[in-house]
Amino acid sequence: MEQFKSDAFSIGKSVKRREDERFLKGKGRYVADFGEAGDLRAIFVRSPYAHARITSVDTSAAVAMPGVHAVYVGRDLQESGVGSIGCGWLLHSKDGSPMAEPPHFPLCIDTVRHVGDPVAVVIADSTALAKDAAEAVDIDYEELDAIVDTAAAPSDTAPQVWPEAARNTCADWEIGNSEATRATLDAAPHVVEIEIVNNRLVANPMEPRAARAFRDKSSGRYTLYTTSQNPHTIKNALCGGVLDIPEHDLRVISPDVGGGFGTKIFLYPEEVVVTWAARHHDRPIRWTSDRSEGFMTDAQGRDHVSKARLALDDDGLFKGLWVDTIANVGAYLSQGATAIPTFYYAPLLSGVYRIPEIYCNVRVVFTNTTPVDAYRGAGRPEASYLLERLVDKAAHHLGMDRAEIRRRNFIPPDAFPYETPVGLTYDVGDHHATLDIALEKIDYTGFEERRRISAENGKLRGLGLSTYVEVAGGVPSRISAQLGARGARFEAVEVRVSAKGQVTILCGTHSHGQSHETTFPQLVCDKLGIAYDKVAFVQGDTDRVHYGRGTAASRSLVIGGTAIVKALDKIIEKGKSILAYSLDVNRNDIEFHDGVFSVAGTNQVVPFDELCGKAYLAADFPTDEIEPGLTATAYYDPENWTYPGGCHICELEIDPDLGTVQILRVVAVDDVGRVINPMVVHGQLHGGLAQGIGQALLESTRYDNETGQLLSASFMDYAMPRAADMPIFEVSTHETLCTHNPLGSKGCAEVGSVGVPPAIINAVIDALRPVGVDSIDMPATPDRIWSAINAARATPRTS
Structure with missing residues (x-):
């Protein structure tokens, strides 16, 4: 009988994806195949x-x-x-x-x-x-008459999408202390302002x-x-x-x-x-x-128009932040439409920084456009982009180094758990470490010499930083209900163990690229100490899986994975009860490690698969006290969000005569908590980075302002990123373990889309600032960059 798991399949190992066996051979079964x-x-x-x-x-x-x-x-x-x-x-x-x-x-x-x-x-x-x-x-x-312009929607003169929504406003929502924040800004010696657009995207799975x-x-x-x-x-x-x-x-x-990407x-x-x-x-x-x-x-993503002001003292310390956002939800309310630009956005405006006062007003507006809802990151990229653009502008205003102003305002490791003024409590983090690792990898101190060499070759070189935190998983169902959620946040899992020790996980999450069929069995292998090939995985069928909340907001591992661990704990505890009767020993003396039950102080051992046989034989224990079989169901309602974070740095060159951008390097150092499968995590990071680059440089959904016609309704008019647009990603992880789930994991699928867009645009502005351009919106297309350069050249510079 096999007694021990192979360490090659335990937590932290790069197990090859099971899914690829069928996907790469064209044997996947999609809806059309049925x-x-x-x-x-x-x-x-x-x-x-x-x-x-x-x-x-x-x-x-x-x-x-x-x-x-x-x-x-x-x-x-x-x-x-x-x-x-x-x-x-x-x-x-x-x-x-x-x-x-x-x-x-x-x-x-x-x-x-x-x-x-x-x-x-x-x-x-x-x-x-x-x-x-x-x-x-x-x-x-x-x-x-139609209205498609986000900024113009909440006006008295705009065409009305719905008679019951005056000025096209679904809700005029706020978070934070407006009076205290206003007073802070009024008293601050320095206030920097920014107006930005977070461009609308189509997911295109x-x-x-x-x-x-x-x-x-x-x-x-x-x-x-x-x-x-x-x-x-x-x-x-x-x-x-x-x-x-x-x-x-x-x-x-x-x-x-x-x-899926949310859509x-x-x-x-x-x-x-x-x-x-x-x-x-x-x-x-x-x-x-x-x-x-x-x-x-398909539900589209982003589409915010925002104005923000950041108050600083003479030492560059952040004192207050005021944000006004108009968020477009399109013509109808999709299921998450109202949560994304409010609860998934505004509470992230503190970012990785100590900002004593924050206020945010979000006007959620209807327009004659496709409904807007979650798209990879869902509110968190919008918050990170606004904040990191603003921090870079503050550094330039004060003449401070961009890394130094961030480091000076970071939440220090010894300040956790840290409660922000907009309702979140971060449990753990080490933002200094991720910044320092990224700066070393990019050779930050050598950048100005690289910029000089680029200038000699007629190119404009720029480097952009982004330090971020996001939320993943979910909050307790009671809290989400108080916030207006019409559905619970917990996850359900059933684990079935056969008489021969085969394990089947029936999980309410859903994998559509996240490799659950690979990583979730790794949890079982690690916990039960059994062979990897003895674990099967079931998802995506409401007749087979009794309940679930699916996959969104990077919740699968931190909530679904935790539910699996809880169910496995129940399996182990039942195994101990069975053996206590079978061996006539004290239950508290039975231990379980690496696939073997043992009795403390004796040489009695029972391998896991032998225990499974006993559970179904039901010969050695009283069935009035212990039911036959070995199956467990567990529900896990999260205690708090998890908080992935990190630092992304982009270095790029711009051809000023053409406006074209060449991304030279992207360094991403992410803290996603405990990594179950490094290869899978790196794949998720790559995917998020690719979509973030797409938003920053290429993608934009455009409507005709007069007719409301969709002008970007095909790949002829909507520029998706291609392989040639991608650099070789330099990704690494730095772990601080989540304190409130047994895995210590935080979620990883969306961090690329959160961290890299502001790094890219900050790099574009850094490259363009010497020619007089200090702001540009996403996507930073060649046309937009070329026009900005020529407009700056035509405008007299003031000293």
Whole structure:
């Protein structure tokens, strides 16, 4: 019998990804792979206008076409009792009033509010037939004025998206002490100001969104296959008032998912419509988004316009921070829309610094654009970008070294736990260490010589710093409920152990690139001391996994992993009880280490797999006191956020004649707590860095201000980062262990998108400042940089 685990598979080892065996060979199973030849196809008829009244809809010609089974419109769903898709957070304005929460029906009933808004759905034998029929649906619109400009939305003269949201304001929210912060700024000898735009992004996961639904006539049960990060959340939302399906009659399966980045967290109209339509047809109904539909309808990210002021004393110490932000949520409230620009953003404005007074006002506004929600980082990149841009400007204002002003204001290691003035309590951190390591790796002291050499070659060289902290995981459910969350934050796990010692983890999180199939078995291998190949992993099926909150906010390891550890602890404790009866010894004398139970003071040992046999034989213990079998369920509700942090440094060159940027080096030193699998963590860091570079230099969602038309609806107009745009990332980790979960881990998937954008833009400004440019917005495209250089050259410099 095997008794000991292999150290090659324990915590801290770079175990190769199990998932790659099928993914790299094209054997992954995605939603589209579950389709059959007889499936019906759904095609949505979408609005060509950003804002318009629907005056009439004639579906008769489409219904009469060959191969068309049905055409449904919003009234059909409404009359059958289909409800509105709800928002997951109730926000209150600073005057105490609840947010404006207009309905979001799966198909528009009388008004369309963004380009791509679904008006009708065609169900046909094939995609081609459904597309032909969709073109035959005759819809008359009365076009209305549209508002797409975030900064202009909350004005008296802007077109109104919703009558119940005056000045297009969903909520006027605040955090911090306004009076104390204002007094601090008034008294400070130095105040620096900044106005910035955090550009809107489209996630563009490799696999577009898709859904396939059918109803079993004999049982009455529905099954929905969907590309979701949170299959249980989709089920709960569908059965929670949107559809009248009892929970036990709906199974949601989220198989392999080709990337999510936040955009696949939410319940979308298409999932509602195909599930509802399945009750009317004897065949499964399938819908797959094309890429243009994704640009128009996938939840987008960021889109903040902010003004901020930072107060400092003569020594460069931060005294107060005032922030005003307008955050665009688009035409409808997606499930996390109100939480991202408030609770996931403003509490991070203290960053890694001691800032005694902070106040932030966020106006959450509607516009005639695609809904905005979580995108990798979700609020934390927006906070880090604002703060780190402001810190660099403060250093320039005072003539201080950029590293020194940060070091001077860091929260020192001996000050933890540290409570910020905006509601967070950081448990641990060492920001001095991550900064010092990064400075040494980049050769900070040698930079000016490298800048001189670049100048001799006609290039502008810049170096940018970013020191950051973010939140990962979640807060206790009772706290999130007080903040307005309409769902719990805990995670559920079941661990099943067979009679032969095989272990199956059934986990409510969902892996769509994060390698849970690899790292979660490592936890079991390390804890139980068993062979790695004896551990199986199950996810993404609401019939097999009884509950879960899916994967978002870097929660899977710190919450789901902790739930696994708790379940394994229960397995071990039950094993001790079984042996106490079996061996007739005191239970307190039984110990468990490295896959073996032993009795203190004796030579009695029982390997784990032998114990498993005893659990199912049930011959040596009284079943009235100990149940047969070896299965445990555990729930873990987090005690606090975890707080990953670190330092990112970017060094780059700019060709002033072309405006092009070449990133020379990116050094990232991240504190993500205990690292379970270094190779997986580095992969997650690389992914976040790539998406951060995309935002900083390339990506931007653009709408026409007059018509509201989406101008960046394809890869011809939306510049995704490519391999040639990436440097060789120099990543490393420096661990301070989280104090309130047993793993000591903090989460790692989003830190790249949080830390690197301000480092890049600070580097761009550092390169451009000698030619008179001291500010630039993301994305810093060649056109934008070239224009800024030439505008500066045309403007007389003042001494």
